[in-house]
Amino acid sequence: MNHFIRLFKEEEGQALTEYGLLIGLVALAVVAMLGFFGSTLVNVFEQVKDELKAAL
Template sequence: MNKRMQRLVKEEKGQGMTEYGLILGLIALVVVVALVTLGDELKAKFDSIVTSITNPDTITETTPDTTSSTN
């Protein structure tokens, strides 16, 4: 009986690895959900960046309108 208790105490090392595995799985799930949710927006942004790099003539600058400010 005493040896069984000692063995159970030693097996707690596996518990830590299991917890790390669960945390890693949860992080992976969050990343997948975020990519699925934001996928189209990310693709559009990267397409815009690629277009800007490959064809710099199509860049449209957006600057704030400072002429209408009242100082």
Template sequence: MNLLYNAYFKCCNFVEDFRKKEEGQALSEYAIVIGVVAVIIIATLVLFRGALTNMFTRIITYMNGVT
């Protein structure tokens, strides 16, 4: 009977260790995705800096004229 319990606990420990390793892998995958998205956002802001500055300048000018 002890042999059966030992085998059961070894299997449970193996499954638990395997699950923990997958969580670490998923965490690193999410970190990579977040990093790529951040790079894309920064690159987009740099490329459209002039257009964004112009748009916000027009908005501020319009709001100053309204008040």
């Protein structure tokens, strides 16, 4: 019984877990943003590439 009570009172691993959850949330947001803006980014980079090609 004391083992279970000690597990709930310990806070050592909580910070690492919170950072892991935060990193996972940021990664999920980045993937969602790339999915949403992906085609727009491709068009922008293709336009830059074409303009650089024309300038040379």
